[in-house]
Amino acid sequence: MPDKPATHPPRVVIVGGGFGGLNAALALRRSRVDITLIDRTNHHVFQPLLYEVATAGLSPADIAVPIRTILRRQRNCRVMMAEVLGVDLAARTVRMHSAEVPFDYLVLATGATHSYFGHTDWSAHALGLKTLDDATAMRAHLLASFERAEMESDPGERASLQSIVIVGGGPTGVELAGAVAELTRLTMVHDFRSIRPQDTRIILVEAGERLLVGFHPDLSASAKRALERMGVDVRLNARVEDIDDRSVLLSTGPVPCRTVLWAAGVKATAAAEWLGVPTDRQGRIPVSPRLEVPNAGGIFAIGDLAHLEQDGRPLPGIAPVARQQGAYVAKVIRARTEGRLEPEPFHYKSPPNLATVGRAFAVAEVGRMRIKGFIAWIVWLFVHILFLIDFKNRVVVMTQWAWRYFTFGKSARLILLHDISFSEAKAGSGNKKEGPAH
Amino acid sequence: MPDKPATHPPRVVIVGGGFGGLNAALALRRSRVDITLIDRTNHHVFQPLLYEVATAGLSPADIAVPIRTILRRQRNCRVMMAEVLGVDLAARTVRMHSAEVPFDYLVLATGATHSYFGHTDWSAHALGLKTLDDATAMRAHLLASFERAEMESDPGERASLQSIVIVGGGPTGVELAGAVAELTRLTMVHDFRSIRPQDTRIILVEAGERLLVGFHPDLSASAKRALERMGVDVRLNARVEDIDDRSVLLSTGPVPCRTVLWAAGVKATAAAEWLGVPTDRQGRIPVSPRLEVPNAGGIFAIGDLAHLEQDGRPLPGIAPVARQQGAYVAKVIRARTEGRLEPEPFHYKSPPNLATVGRAFAVAEVGRMRIKGFIAWIVWLFVHILFLIDFKNRVVVMTQWAWRYFTFGKSARLILLHDISFSEAKAGSGNKKEGPAH
Numbered sequence: 001m002p003d004k005p006a007t008h009p010p011r012v013v014i015v016g017g018g019f020g021g022l023n024a025a026l027a028l029r030r031s032r033v034d035i036t037l038i039d040r041t042n043h044h045v046f047q048p049l050l051y052e053v054a055t056a057g058l059s060p061a062d063i064a065v066p067i068r069t070i071l072r073r074q075r076n077c078r079v080m081m082a083e084v085l086g087v088d089l090a091a092r093t094v095r096m097h098s099a100e101v102p103f104d105y106l107v108l109a110t111g112a113t114h115s116y117f118g119h120t121d122w123s124a125h126a127l128g129l130k131t132l133d134d135a136t137a138m139r140a141h142l143l144a145s146f147e148r149a150e151m152e153s154d155p156g157e158r159a160s161l162q163s164i165v166i167v168g169g170g171p172t173g174v175e176l177a178g179a180v181a182e183l184t185r186l187t188m189v190h191d192f193r194s195i196r197p198q199d200t201r202i203i204l205v206e207a208g209e210r211l212l213v214g215f216h217p218d219l220s221a222s223a224k225r226a227l228e229r230m231g232v233d234v235r236l237n238a239r240v241e242d243i244d245d246r247s248v249l250l251s252t253g254p255v256p257c258r259t260v261l262w263a264a265g266v267k268a269t270a271a272a273e274w275l276g277v278p279t280d281r282q283g284r285i286p287v288s289p290r291l292e293v294p295n296a297g298g299i300f301a302i303g304d305l306a307h308l309e310q311d312g313r314p315l316p317g318i319a320p321v322a323r324q325q326g327a328y329v330a331k332v333i334r335a336r337t338e339g340r341l342e343p344e345p346f347h348y349k350s351p352p353n354l355a356t357v358g359r360a361f362a363v364a365e366v367g368r369m370r371i372k373g374f375i376a377w378i379v380w381l382f383v384h385i386l387f388l389i390d391f392k393n394r395v396v397v398m399t400q401w402a403w404r405y406f407t408f409g410k411s412a413r414l415i416l417l418h419d420i421s422f423s424e425a426k427a428g429s430g431n432k433k434e435g436p437a438h
Numbered sequence: 439m440p441d442k443p444a445t446h447p448p449r450v451v452i453v454g455g456g457f458g459g460l461n462a463a464l465a466l467r468r469s470r471v472d473i474t475l476i477d478r479t480n481h482h483v484f485q486p487l488l489y490e491v492a493t494a495g496l497s498p499a500d501i502a503v504p505i506r507t508i509l510r511r512q513r514n515c516r517v518m519m520a521e522v523l524g525v526d527l528a529a530r531t532v533r534m535h536s537a538e539v540p541f542d543y544l545v546l547a548t549g550a551t552h553s554y555f556g557h558t559d560w561s562a563h564a565l566g567l568k569t570l571d572d573a574t575a576m577r578a579h580l581l582a583s584f585e586r587a588e589m590e591s592d593p594g595e596r597a598s599l600q601s602i603v604i605v606g607g608g609p610t611g612v613e614l615a616g617a618v619a620e621l622t623r624l625t626m627v628h629d630f631r632s633i634r635p636q637d638t639r640i641i642l643v644e645a646g647e648r649l650l651v652g653f654h655p656d657l658s659a660s661a662k663r664a665l666e667r668m669g670v671d672v673r674l675n676a677r678v679e680d681i682d683d684r685s686v687l688l689s690t691g692p693v694p695c696r697t698v699l700w701a702a703g704v705k706a707t708a709a710a711e712w713l714g715v716p717t718d719r720q721g722r723i724p725v726s727p728r729l730e731v732p733n734a735g736g737i738f739a740i741g742d743l744a745h746l747e748q749d750g751r752p753l754p755g756i757a758p759v760a761r762q763q764g765a766y767v768a769k770v771i772r773a774r775t776e777g778r779l780e781p782e783p784f785h786y787k788s789p790p791n792l793a794t795v796g797r798a799f800a801v802a803e804v805g806r807m808r809i810k811g812f813i814a815w816i817v818w819l820f821v822h823i824l825f826l827i828d829f830k831n832r833v834v835v836m837t838q839w840a841w842r843y844f845t846f847g848k849s850a851r852l853i854l855l856h857d858i859s860f861s862e863a864k865a866g867s868g869n870k871k872e873g874p875a876h
Contacts, residue, residue: 042585042853059497061850068629069851078631081585081853099589133855147480147519151537191506193516393849396834411831412499413507415480415519417571422856 009034009076010337013094013103015084015271017044017067019319020303021109023326025077026070031334035077036101038094042066042081045132046388048319049397051172053135054261055179056143056187056413057404060132062397063388084110087274089296105298105333108271108285109326112304112317115267115282122243126262127423129172138261139412140419142180145259146188147415149195156256162200163257165248167240168264169206170213171355174223176261177204178358181230186359186408203233203255205240205248207264212355212363214316219363222372226357240264266317268305275299280307280314289345291329298336300329310348319387320351354380360405447472447514448775451532451541453522453709455482455505457757458741459547461764463515464508469772473515474539476532480504480519483570484826486757487835489610491573492699493617494581494625494851495842498570500835501826522548525712527734543736543771546709546723547764550742550755553705553720560681564700565861567610576699577850578857580618583697584626585853587633594694600638601695603686605678606702607644608651609793612661614699615642616796619668624797624846641671641693643678643686645702650793650801652754657801660810664795678702704755706743713737718745718752727783728770729763736774738767748786757825758789792818798843 009032014021017039025037043064052058071077082096093100114128127138142164149161166177180202188197204211204227210220211227211234224234235250242249247256268283277293279285284307285293291306293299303322308315315321328346335342353365354376362377364370371379381401388394404410447470452459455477463475481502490496509515520534531538552566565576580602587599604615618640626635642649642665648658649665649672662672673688680687685694706721715731717723722745723731729744731737741760746753753759766784773780792814794800800815802808809817819839826832842848 041855042581042851059499059850060852060854061497064852066629066851068626069847072628079629080589081582082589096589099591131855132852136854137856143480144519151518151520151534153537188506190510191504191517396837396849399834399837409507411834412497413480413504414498414502414570416498416574417479417569418575418856418860 010104010333011036011102012105012107012333013038013101014107014109015039015094016109016111016303016305017041017079018047018109018111018303018322020111020322020326021107022067022070023323024107024109024302024330025074025326027327027330028333029074029076031076031330031337033076033105033333033337035074036080036103037067037071037077038080038082038084038096038101039067040081040083041131042068043132044070046384046393047130048384048387050129050132050135051175051179053132053412054129054138054142054176055183056139056410057179057183058397058400059412060136062393062400064132065393084274087299089275103298105336106300107326107329107333108274108293108299108301108305109303109322110269110271110305111322112266112268112282114262115265116262117265119243122262125243125245126167126260128262129176130266133422136416136419137423140415141259141423142183143413143415144420146192146195146197148258150192151194158195159201160246160256161258162195162197163203163255164200164259164261165203165205165255165257166261166263167205167248168262169204169208169211169234169236170263173204173206173261173263174211174227174355174357176263177202177227177232177234178230178356178361180261181227181232182359182408183410185231187410187413198231201233201257202231203235203257205235205238205250207237207239209236211236215353215355215363215365216370219365219370219372223355223357223363226361230358266304271301271305282307284314290332290342291325291346292332300332302326302329308346315348321348324348352379352383354383356380448542448771449474449540450543450545450771451476451539452545452547453477453532454547454549454741454743455479455517456485456547456549456741456760458549458760458764459545460505460508461761462545462547462740462768463512463764465765465768466771467512467514469514469768469775471514471543471771471775473512474518474541475505475509475515476518476520476522476534476539477505478519478521479569480506481570482508484822484831485568486822486825488567488570488573489613489617491570491850492567492576492580493614493621494577494848495617495621496835496838497850498574500831500838502570503831522712525737527713541736543774544738545764545767545771546712546731546737546739546743547741547760548707548709548743549760550704550706550720552700553703554700555703557681560700563681563683564605564698566700567614568704571860574854574857575861578853579697579861580621581851581853582858584630584633584635586696588630589632596633597639598684598694599696600633600635601641601693602638602697602699603641603643603693603695604699604701605643605686606700607642607646607649607672607674608701611642611644611699611701612649612665612793612795614701615640615665615670615672616668616794616799618699619665619670620797620846621848623669625848625851636669639671639695640669641673641695643673643676643688645675645677647674649674653791653793653801653803654808657803657808657810661793661795661801664799668796704742709739709743720745722752728780729767729784730770738770740764740767746784753786759786762786790817790821792821794818 302325304317362380364376740763742755800818802814
């Protein structure tokens with residue numbers, strides 16, 4: 001792309017098509033700027049429902065939309081599917097394999113990836129859940145374990161194939177545990193002849209003293225009870241000391257198992273390395289109150305990539321923070337390009353805090369109100385459906401849920417052979433993804 | 439699995455969960471037999487709609503259902519997901535990696551795979567369409583070509599990325615050509631900034647003198663005109679002489695292109711080798727009028743794997759033949775196990791012959807009646823939806839089609855990164871699949 005003369009609109013490059021990057025692009029739709037949005041994949045994923053794809057409740061296309069489709073009418077925005085290799089701070093360009101794009105403003109929204117707390121060897125056995133590829137690989141691995149158990153004659157090995165350890169008691173871990181319980185206790189009960197899926201051991205391991213630490217302790221306790229009613233073995237104050245292909249070693253002893261789902265640590269993606277700036281321990285870039293990277297004029301970092309404190313604590317790596325920050329940087333850029341006063345420093349407004357616990361049970365904090373159970377689940381359902389970006393997806397997802405509610409069926413129980421090989425080969429590669437975290 | 443005493447019901451092993459194998463299992467549901475159905479994958483695929491998955495109109499889960507789910511209430515049937523390695527004719531067992539299953543009756547329904555007419559090197563560049571894995575790999579390859587074209591600055595290379603050659607003018611080739619035309623001419627028109635998807639060259643190559651040779655010549659001509667109206671370049675009497683990663687050499691000259699879709703040849707899967715029996719040139723096993731493999735008492739071959747002549751011509755490798763043969767062998771097995779008279783030799787009853795040509799146009803032969811256009815498309819639509827095995831799939835597919843009819847949208851335009859690597863690595867492996875052909 002040739003350098004444009006100065007009379008051309010300012011060039012905004014956004015890296016990452018998750019909640020932060022996409023919202024920044026959309027919020028600039030009426031501005032006189034030239035936007036380029038770059039992502040490794042061709043789709044925006046609704047990450048809060050990735051666990052549904054991983055547990056066969058929804059199909060990938062139900063929670064993902066091509067980024068091009070979302071932005072197709074926005075004539076000031078071009079989309080590129082490419083891997084970013086680096087940023088040239090002197091020339092002010094973003095470098096990819098086959099092209100370079102110059103920028104006046106750069107928004108980095110590359111999100112987070114799994115972190116195994118330094119135990120990179122665990123990545124080969126503990127499947128993470130950040131991308132659609134991760135989700136279909138997890139689904140293939142989960143379903144294939146039951147297929148293998150059905151064929152297995154050794155009782156010990158069979159029990160091991162029917163044991164699932166989920167590491168991390170945050171929303172993703174809790175949602176995975178609930179969905180796996182629903183899959184094994186309700187959906188698959190009549191499907192096998194040699195094994196009973198309902199006997200599957202599901203162990204949810206949390207190092208802290210309660211689940212859902214972002215919620216009020218009462219709700220943490222409700223979530224724990226709800227999971228236990230579904231047969232999930234919740235282990236608090238339990239630390240993972242080692243993971244290999246046959247077992248998980250907990251601080252309380254070893255658990256033989258062939259399936260480990262990782263919902264514990266995340267770290268920011270490598271964008272800080274592109275800029276050569278210091279980061280916090282999770283790899284996040286400390287940003288100014290206007291979300292700018294220090295000493296790098298016109299470069300912003302948002303979402304899971306950014307470290308910004310509010311009320312003395314860093315903002316969490318969740319979708320609403322990324323969304324609000326995306327819209328905010330768009331405002332800053334607009335103010336600068338139009339020579340207007342910059343907006344007040346970024347301030348995060350906390351929306352309802354929600355987590356679902358299996359079938360028809362959720363916990364919710366709306367302001368100071370705390371609700372749990374079926375009503376909270378209805379709130380959860382509608383909030384999630386409303387935030388799905390595509391109208392058709394909303395209809396399809398609602399239909400799938402209604403169907404499942406009455407039939408206990410899960411409709412996407414497919415094992416694709418390359419998903420299996422991916423699940424077996426992938427984790428070692430330290431799978432990275434642009435796009436903010438759940 | 440231990441040998442059972444003689445008082446136990448006769449053991450029927452079915453290899454392949456496509457139309458033939460699944461129908462055989464279902465037709466034995468009220469019989470006093472012990473059935474084991476073995477398939478490499480965990481799902482039954484509605485192969486006539488694979489082209490829809492390959493062109494992003496439907497999701498894999500819309501046209502596939504776990505075999506276990508279909509058979510979950512059929513207590514006399516056990517399902518195994520495993521690769522069959524061979525048949526021991528002396529011991530009468532089917533051999534897999536980790537198990538052996540004894541049989542009294544064996545039904546081989548392993549279907550067909552791509553055949554490149556001896557040019558095995560073409561398989562690395564010409565993507566076939568027999569399995570869900572094939573379909574998602576084809577989808578990823580197709581969509582990624584447009585992403586690459588959008589990033590490409592060289593006009594020649596860009597044109598090459600926007601050229602698609604489809605080899606084979608049978609129903610699959612015609613349906614793919616129509617669906618690719620719809621995708622590029624209608625769905626994607628607003629999505630790109632550097633390329634115009636509607637300028638994509640779509641070339642459908644057929645060696646014979648008309649498309650859809652199984653239909654009346656008038657309908658062949660209508661299909662050709664319909665495709666040409668959609669901008670497809672139909673080349674009859676054109677032979678493919680070579681394929682590499684940059685072009686297809688036709689008898690009329692070379693065509694630079696980066697995407698070749700293979701809808702030409704198929705050959706039967708390797709089941710004949712398990713038995714050591716002679717085959718016809720396509721690898722099919724010549725069977726008796728009761729679909730039995732000669733000199734191998736109680737072993738049947740059906741669907742794409744079987745060679746049986748009727749009215750002087752071999753039956754075609756299509757879904758209705760496999761379905762009827764599956765039901766027929768069940769009848770033979772039932773007669774033998776119950777000591778009743780065997781049924782009359784197999785006779786194929788031809789159902790309506792249908793093929794769709796892009797959006798809202800199809801050709802149909804119902805008995806001696808020939809119809810084409812919108813009415814034929816409505817017939818095609820309802821026949822396909824009716825034959826989908828799962829009620830929910832019928833609702834979802836109908837919704838997707840209705841949506842697309844009015845919005846021109848295709849909802850499953852996802853590139854998963856492991857689908858791309860699969861599409862680039864796979865074909866070389868001579869991808870085999872159990873399950874009958876389209």
